[in-house]
Amino acid sequence: xxxxxxxxxxxxxxEGENATMNCSYKxxxxxxxxxxxxxGRGLVHLILIRSNEREKHSGRLRxxxxxxxxxxxxxxxxxRAADTASYFCATDNGNNRLAFGKGNQVVVIP
Amino acid sequence: NAGVTxxxxxxxxxxxxxxxxxxxxxxxxxxxxxxxxxxxxxxRLIHYSVGAGITDQGEVPNGYNVSRSTTEDFPLRxxxxxxxxxxxxxxxxxxxxxxxxxxxxxxxxxxxxxx
Numbered sequence: 115x116x117x118x119x120x121x122x123x124x125x126x127x128x129e130g131e132n133a134t135m136n137c138s139y140k141x142x143x144x145x146x147x148x149x150x151x152x153x154g155r156g157l158v159h160l161i162l163i164r165s166n167e168r169e170k171h172s173g174r175l176r177x178x179x180x181x182x183x184x185x186x187x188x189x190x191x192x193x194r195a196a197d198t199a200s201y202f203c204a205t206d207n208g209n210n211r212l213a214f215g216k217g218n219q220v221v222v223i224p
Numbered sequence: 225n226a227g228v229t230x231x232x233x234x235x236x237x238x239x240x241x242x243x244x245x246x247x248x249x250x251x252x253x254x255x256x257x258x259x260x261x262x263x264x265x266x267x268r269l270i271h272y273s274v275g276a277g278i279t280d281q282g283e284v285p286n287g288y289n290v291s292r293s294t295t296e297d298f299p300l301r302x303x304x305x306x307x308x309x310x311x312x313x314x315x316x317x318x319x320x321x322x323x324x325x326x327x328x329x330x331x332x333x334x335x336x337x338x339x
Contacts (some may be wrong), residue, residue, distance in 0.1 A: 144325060156228075156314055156330030157267075202266065206324035210274060211282060214259070216266035 120218035133190040137203030144206040151200045230331035237305040245300040247315030255323035256298040260311040305338045
């Protein structure tokens with residue numbers, strides 16, 4: 115069943131602005147991952163954050179995890195047109211399966 | 225490096241036909257999986273494998289068969305295609321045999337239409 119649910123589901127921002135999207139989940143997790151999907155392509159892994167971690171950075175990406183609220187956020191700073199994509203969170207519940215949310219469409223306007 | 229290779233990229237089938245979607249990876253990954261992606265539904269797991277000779281069902285396995293005779297290949301078979309199987313299919317692999325505790329590497333998908 116679907117685990118992560120992204121919010122907002124669609125986001126439109128100007129180039130240079132920051133984009134924040136959230137993911138909520140329902141059961142305990144071992145880790146949470148974020149992926150990007152450009153139109154017509156496969157998903158690309160961005161960041162993995164484990165349940166004992168609170169924050170991780172990778173370039174212009176910052177991910178936070180709050181296990182008490184069962185939520186995570188992905189921040190893209192200084193967005194670029196190339197960041198236009200769908201973003202998915204996915205959770206590891208300890209059963210050899212990665213469960214994906216429905217995705218969040220981000221459009222960066224040049 | 226090729227990574228995860230899926231063939232074909234596009235396929236049109238008539239209801240009742242059978243076909244095999246191919247997936248191969250050259251990263252010596254233990255874990256391989258198949259997802260389908262439908263509008264508004266996100267990605268749903270069909271089948272997965274934690275190593276050669278081992279397969280298991282995911283969230284939506286009905287109508288699909290898989291086998292894993294080698295580490296590199298993980299084909300997905302549709303025995304009798306139905307319009308409900310119209311979707312985009314993604315194969316993904318991971319170096320961890322558990323799959324979910326390490327990044328998944330995705331192919332570029334097979335877009336299947338069943339008429």
